[in-house]
Structure formats: structure tokens, C-alpha cells
Amino acid sequence: MSMDFGFDLISDEEYERQRGLYGPLTDSLRRLIEAGLHTEADEDTVRDAQNRIEAVAEMLETKQRAKSTLVHEATGRPLAWANPAVGLRNAIAPPMVIHHEDDGQCWSEFTLSAAYEGPPGWVHGGICALVLDHILGEAASEGLTRPKFTGTISLRYLRGTPLGDLRAEAFVERTEGVKTFARGYLKDANGPTVEAEGVFIQPAWARDAG
């Protein structure tokens, strides 16, 4: 089985141009999501807002990009800008930027707002799982440069994760054939709140390529 991964190389200059254009757009969308979540404006205002949102969507839909992965020419890393965990262009994504250390460790420091709340004051357990699945996958796939799919992931919730400033980190424990074993943590200022262990698997179609 083979898959068609279309991709386009993107230069440093073009990368910076798009980041400068789309990063602020996504930030504004995050503000709007939050405003919509908590608004108690009167019905006319809400309906007026909705009509304006539809009009803006129409403006942006006039030209949509082809669905291909953008790969950063200098680093060889896919940009993953549409990704729902880290995408610079995806307003759903917790605003995570992943840092890759030379030894393969990954970490990210980010802030979760009330849009990610489960029980009052705490991050939704499933959002913790989203963040950890993603960062373990980043460690296992060497920054998404090698195709790896989650095989299994187990999460242990040590205590509630408060909304606000958080840190996620992950590293590879060992590799056995096509399986990569990764471990990671979600932490607040007082230490780990959730621990994760995952097994990531190189898909059959990518094995010959090495």
C-alpha cells in the first residue's frame, strides 16, 4: 500500500511572510471563539455578529489553497499549520509551539484558556490527551519527519491540570523494530499533572523507504 503525500517546499522568506500574515489571523479567531463562548449580548447583537461572521467566512473562502503539505526548505520539517494540536493556522489548536532539542527531547510551554475547560477551573482530560498524544508523536517521529502512527497511548492523571500556564515534554525511551516507545508529561508550576506512555508505529508502506 502506498499513499500520495503531495508537498511543496517553502523558503525561509515565504515561511516568515505566511507566519506574519496567518499567525495574527488565528489569534483573532481565538479571541472570537472565546467571545462567542461567553457572550450574553442581546439577541439582535448575537444575530448581527453571526451575519458578520458568515460574511468574513465568504471573503476568506474566495480563494482556498490546494491540500498539500508545506515542508520548510531549510529544516525539512512539515509545517503542520493545519494541525488541530499545534497548527499556526488552526484556531482549534492549543497555542503550542514545539521545541526540539538535539538529543530528541521535545517540549512546549503554552497557556490554556477557558475554551479548554472541562470541570470548573480544570483542563478537560481529553485536551490533556490531545496535547500529550501530539508531543509524544513529535518525539517518536523526529519532528514529524518520519511517518509514525499512534499504536497505543496510556495516560495517568495524577491530579487536576489547572487552566493557565503549562508545559508539555516528551522523549523516546527505546525503539524495537518498527515500534518506538515514547514517554511524556504535562506539568504545571508544581510538577507533573498527567503522565503518558505511547507506542508509535512506522506504517508498512514507509518501511522499505527506511
Next chain:
Amino acid sequence: MSMDFGFDLISDEEYERQRGLYGPLTDSLRRLIEAGLHTEADEDTVRDAQNRIEAVAEMLETKQRAKSTLVHEATGRPLAWANPAVGLRNAIAPPMVIHHEDDGQCWSEFTLSAAYEGPPGWVHGGICALVLDHILGEAASEGLTRPKFTGTISLRYLRGTPLGDLRAEAFVERTEGVKTFARGYLKDANGPTVEAEGVFIQPAWARDAG
């Protein structure tokens, strides 16, 4: 330890009014998130769109609701409208509506768009985890009427989950003291794609209340 869960009862009539007002607002926001994700409109259009988004956010921010949980008077269930997995008012949430059967089983049929994509064509593994953590939690907490926190959750990815029409389901396997053991599946038209097992725990402050 005790926690202050402020809540307001909401009548059937008010529930329907708010659902009719905020459901379409959230749908429009989802359309806008998707439009922003894939737009290739020219820079002036993108900047103009961003300014308009900021202006709409300001309109909606003029009056924000107090942070208290809304509880549906007729069923005693919290609305969870801000919830990032199922919230009617949260544009981040996959558009899931949870159905509760008399025997305690929960299920939901929903459609995941490209905003939830990980590898090309497939749902992000962490989004599968978010969906399953939430629906197992619904089963374990009897529709969020009993406070239960995720203790551990293990996910087994049987194959890729395609974007599009999906079904999630969960049920309680057994209860031992403060621990509730739940199991569930994410499925496409050809059967299970991800299997989940979770242990949900009644917090200490809720144990005396029974």
C-alpha cells in the same frame, strides 16, 4: 476539601431559546475557522478579514456571562455548553451530541471536518483521544450528573480513523468503590478504529455526599 460549583437552573423554554440563538452562532464560527485554515486570499483581504473578526469579538465581549454551570431543570443534567468536546457554544468542540440510553450506554454520531486532521486524510490521534475520553467520562458520570475525574485512560489505535462520518460509544463495565471502569469505541462505517478503556474516580470531596 470542598469546591464551589455555582450553578443556575434553566427551564425548558430558556434552554430552547439559548440553543436556537447560540447553536447557529457556533456553526458560523466553525465555518470561519475552516475558511481561515485554508484561505489563500490576498494579503489585503486577510488583513481586512482580521480587522472585521476583531470588531465582531468586541461586539460579543460587551456583555459576558458569569461563570456558572447551567443545569437543565427537567433532566438535572449540566449543559456543558462551554465544553471543548461537546459544548454547543464552543466552536473548538467536534460537533458531538451525546445520547444516553436507559441502560447507561452513551453514543454519538458526528462528522469530523479537515479542522481535525492529523496525517493527510485521517483524524489526529489526539482528537480521537479527546472524543473517547469525553464519552467514557459521560458513561462513568451518568451524563455528568456525578463528579468523576479521569484516573487513567488507555487507547488502542486499531487502524486510521478517516475524516467524515463517525460514531463513538461507551458503557460502564463495572464499579469498585470510588472507581468506575468504562470502555468505548470510535467507529467508522467498517467498524472500530480506536478502542478505549478508562478508570474514572469520584473525587474525595464528593464521597460523603454519596
